[in-house]
Amino acid sequence: MVRNIVVERSNSVAMEKKQIEIVERKGVGHPDSIADGIAESVSQALCAEYIKRYDCVLHHNTDETQIVAGRSNPAFGGGEVIKPIYILLVGRATKEFNGDEFPADAVALKAARKYLKNTVESLNIDSDVIIDCKLGQGSSDLCNVFSRNENANILPLANDTSFGVGHAPFSELETLVYETERLLIDDLKNKKRIKAIGEDIKVMGVRNKDEIDLTVCSGFVGRYVDDIDSYVSISEEVKDYIEGLANDLTQRKTNVYLNAADDISAESVFLTVTGTSAEMGDDGSVGRGNRSNGLITPGRPMSMEATSGKNPINHIGKIYNLLSREIAKRTAEEIDGIDDIYINILSQIGKPIDKPLVASAQIIPESGANFNKIQKEAESVIDEELADIGSFMKRLINGEFKTF
Amino acid sequence: MVRNIVVERSNSVAMEKKQIEIVERKGVGHPDSIADGIAESVSQALCAEYIKRYDCVLHHNTDETQIVAGRSNPAFGGGEVIKPIYILLVGRATKEFNGDEFPADAVALKAARKYLKNTVESLNIDSDVIIDCKLGQGSSDLCNVFSRNENANILPLANDTSFGVGHAPFSELETLVYETERLLIDDLKNKKRIKAIGEDIKVMGVRNKDEIDLTVCSGFVGRYVDDIDSYVSISEEVKDYIEGLANDLTQRKTNVYLNAADDISAESVFLTVTGTSAEMGDDGSVGRGNRSNGLITPGRPMSMEATSGKNPINHIGKIYNLLSREIAKRTAEEIDGIDDIYINILSQIGKPIDKPLVASAQIIPESGANFNKIQKEAESVIDEELADIGSFMKRLINGEFKTF
Amino acid sequence: MVRNIVVERSNSVAMEKKQIEIVERKGVGHPDSIADGIAESVSQALCAEYIKRYDCVLHHNTDETQIVAGRSNPAFGGGEVIKPIYILLVGRATKEFNGDEFPADAVALKAARKYLKNTVESLNIDSDVIIDCKLGQGSSDLCNVFSRNENANILPLANDTSFGVGHAPFSELETLVYETERLLIDDLKNKKRIKAIGEDIKVMGVRNKDEIDLTVCSGFVGRYVDDIDSYVSISEEVKDYIEGLANDLTQRKTNVYLNAADDISAESVFLTVTGTSAEMGDDGSVGRGNRSNGLITPGRPMSMEATSGKNPINHIGKIYNLLSREIAKRTAEEIDGIDDIYINILSQIGKPIDKPLVASAQIIPESGANFNKIQKEAESVIDEELADIGSFMKRLINGEFKTF
């Protein structure tokens, strides 16, 4: 094999069998996630515009969006934003190419406004938010990789020592935490029309042996909640929904806590104007929330790398983190006998990115599984995926992977 | 008379008879005028919202908008903004009243965005401009004046030594300069559908005895100009229009220069993307452009006071400047025999604003006019207007007067 | 004569003989003056650095500084700034020359901080103020004028229709207003060591025939004022000083009002932490305060042009305003029989700046003076000064003229 691939058996206990498991997800309307989402949408807009004009992606990194919370005055039936949320786009992008000036700031601003409008439905983009922009000048004048007609064999060289990590499969708790947030928005809010659900949903799952505590914070949007009775009734509907979901996803006893700090009798409840706590006191920034698999899993190996907003062409941290996740998923799905698999890819400066210093897998096999067989198959999958990293990157540039 | 009103005969030569006259107007899309317009629209929006909530206007001054120019790449048939224009709203407003939080920043932001959208038609508010906001906390907790049901006799006290100046009638040149900009927008652009005319029109008129040089700078909007031929043909149409206007307004020989720096053969012409030079290199701020009568008239007494954005309730400078202009206009219209009249009103700290320290008129009578009669009538008009300052202020709060 | 110079007799009454005269000066620590001073100091620093590196002054205009007031809590014996003053440097400067990157932003920032430190003594530059910077890229790549070794005959061409105005001599009231502020700082504060005097002194003079009201607002610096008794005693000292000054400068009866809004018994007095009202509620920006002669004189012709921060090389408005003042001063000093002289210089686009479209003087001669003689002498002075405009510009670049 031309690649340094190491597949090891791990003596650890599979996550599902550990006594304590903690999993968290910050929903798309959480200030940190908004920062991630804007950063990534700006990068994707730049990619699209670079490709449109120059047939290739130019250097940029827009991974530092800062969200400064506003002030708001929520109320049943309405409420208002007092002081707008302030959002600063930070990063750098190539602004000149072959003598042509590229409108990086205008593209970024437009993309950020559009993303925000689409993501936080009740946010009035004209009075509730200020989007400012400080994009530096990127240094690259090269357009040597990934033009649309390019031979996929010419890969960028790793220009940093960095690594990616990924695991699969999701544990029950991980699935439950992830799906709770996703379905509250995609199904309950969007399809079943509980419009009061805000996009800033924080889900914290703690499993203690076979009992799960699922703590969900979900600010409701005042304009869709008439009064305290309405609030109580929506809360019950949401809680029922989550309990139904837990029932579908796990046999474990699951206790659902929704907005635990609410004091109904005092009418002190979690109401918002816009659906995001960025309206009142919660700042946010890129890379502070979910890892690229959508979760925070302190019991699993994690990378600190902020993938959102990073250049999909030559940012090793972004590429290897997302690729590790994909490889882990594929191996866990295709190979029998795996309880848990962890993929680590470590770059080798100056070498093509399909030739990492080492790509390793730590596998916790099912009891009784044939590890030798698993090992061989896993090596083969890893090798295949690295060999085909060109296709992976094209999908990445096209925005096919979620980053938070 | 309870008021100190002085009406004097001036020995000066009437403006129409001076050898040299210089008059300038910066159109509504000029960066300084945009700053003025935003500042005033923010103040008016605050007034309206204060009245709606509290039945009175609370303290505010929003007279310091700063516009930082962007970068653009104009082109026939299109062009684009490279770097957005940055606009900083500055000032202060009462943010708390009777325990209620008032959304001053959100109101200001919304008003500014709306004004800009309505004023500079080709400016894409989502990608071409960043509006930021730093409004301090106003100090007043009082709502003692101008509630909707208020007895108009209770007037605010002057809290500053300030003055206002105004003159009438407009000279021929003043009328010509003013109307040129107004009609290019209101008539030629909006009604006759020459959409290529941008809102940033600068008109400079110089009269040397009986010959007028009218220099008009008017950037065209690239998307409405197909090519250089189209540019030339639109330029001719605009120039013809202005010459026609001059022909209607004056008997003096008038030389019209439109975009004098254009070099047609080199295709180096005054093209913009948005219609305002704020897109490329021209910053702007409040109070740097037109005086409250819409003109810059270095040969006339002027006030340095920036009226746009000032509180219409107790800002003496704003009130007296606009009132002086109104009084001058009324006297010039109603009283026979006036060549030029200048009104000056000077406040008296701690006294009701209808009792200035002195309100004076300098009148240049027509040759042969009866000055004594003029004097008496002028005194009477001034007294009447000051006595009725309450009504004037209500119109002012309602936004009935232009401030630039 | 190769220049179009017009010297006319004016029928107006000399300012000294008018019934009402109003004159104002905003001291160096007034927010508008701070903005002016920073803008000009940044321009001078850029000039010096351009000359040092490239032996010529490159294009820039830094005439748009915006000051956003802070919040403070003044107290006898101390007090503190609660929220820093925010200052935004705006404008543009050439940032690249012959392939060399020029540190325009760093030069500007350093100059602004230094100016502020030197100008407002009690302002803590490390905790009381934020200086931000948004300087655009100037467009010029040319270094064709005013290199150190240059032949002074090669003059820049006027690239705009603009004008300058100036008058001389100062009236008694003008002198009194100007000197009051200057001497309170330079003599009473700096030499006589009344350190409590803050730099934000506003002087408003109103003359009604032969009686002058001189209203002085001068916030004292809390750390140098122990208590209300100390405040009263310093106030008396300052007032005595001003009365003495008035006594020296005019025979007219002069009423001095110092901090008229003070209420000593309630201990409600004009105290500051830093010496400038920018610490609490008063915003400021360039070109809103004193004209280039240091005064606001609504009864005199004035230019709206903000001279501070403008490029001294080819900004016609700056050059002609300052030159008009110099010419007026020289004629008034050298030629006998002049009561008032007004100089106007109007540019002619595309012509060398020593050949304006017209340079005119309006002279109010002393009673009995020989106007023909005055006229001839004045023409000669104007012609001489225009002929020598190269030397004038060198002095301008060296920062020899005050601009506010």
Add this chain to the structure above:
Amino acid sequence: MVRNIVVERSNSVAMEKKQIEIVERKGVGHPDSIADGIAESVSQALCAEYIKRYDCVLHHNTDETQIVAGRSNPAFGGGEVIKPIYILLVGRATKEFNGDEFPADAVALKAARKYLKNTVESLNIDSDVIIDCKLGQGSSDLCNVFSRNENANILPLANDTSFGVGHAPFSELETLVYETERLLIDDLKNKKRIKAIGEDIKVMGVRNKDEIDLTVCSGFVGRYVDDIDSYVSISEEVKDYIEGLANDLTQRKTNVYLNAADDISAESVFLTVTGTSAEMGDDGSVGRGNRSNGLITPGRPMSMEATSGKNPINHIGKIYNLLSREIAKRTAEEIDGIDDIYINILSQIGKPIDKPLVASAQIIPESGANFNKIQKEAESVIDEELADIGSFMKRLINGEFKTF
């Protein structure tokens, strides 16, 4: 026991025995670390000022500093910053207490400037950096915990579901990575006077079985490097120093790579003006770099929580992360027979912070160790430390713990 403490034996392999280990440290001058350091210094300054005035710490979180890179032009013997670094302080702090206005912004600004001056020696604080500040208003009006005279038994209640993780002892690689950065600054730069060493040192250690690759990026400060020869000689000195250190700390073969991207013959080397790459292209923000133990250890459990800048009084994430580390260290030091210990503390909303939902330890015992004894001792240490959390918090408030 009143506390829920779980001590488990882990089947995992101790880190020292794993095949692949990756450890990274971003030095104090790395943009992410600068953000961390400023955020924490601002919090500490607020704590000190709150205590001084009110005898207690009021609510604040200042954990969102954003650093926007500048532009620079490094050169042997000097170089210069072209465009200043922009730093935005973000967060919230109590600004009013018992009717007293608290100068949160001024305190924050001063602390940030002071920290930066002390941390990045060659950064000119007056021309190379802009520090801006957007601190919101904290919501707390309570001063109920941790006054100086307080009974330590009254502990704050956990107001969030959060957790902390910590491990001990450091592996050889962790020690080597950590000490390399620390000693380059504290010993080689500060004591041995190699002033050219910049503070922005990034150390990446990769161990593959018994061979370590230690990649060190360390930009040198141009003013202390005369030319390329000087650069080479300093590089050799630094590399020798690191190799000596590795020799002292590990028996494993260690390959040291210093500034691997340097191309000496082309004189393309890692030179800076200020010592931090924030001067040119590298943005930074809080919580993106080192975990609270000073390292990034993707093979260990980590928390995403940004501890720097968080309120030390009631921010569960900060308190439990730092406490977990302390407990891990103490157990590893005091108890015999531990290869690796991981501490996890999970909060229980509404309960005093000394009573977490669960505090767990996963211990990998040495081969042959008596796990029952270890277990009992570890439980006892954990219980003791939780019981004494009041003392821990006082040390935390005093700034005794590093957070990055």
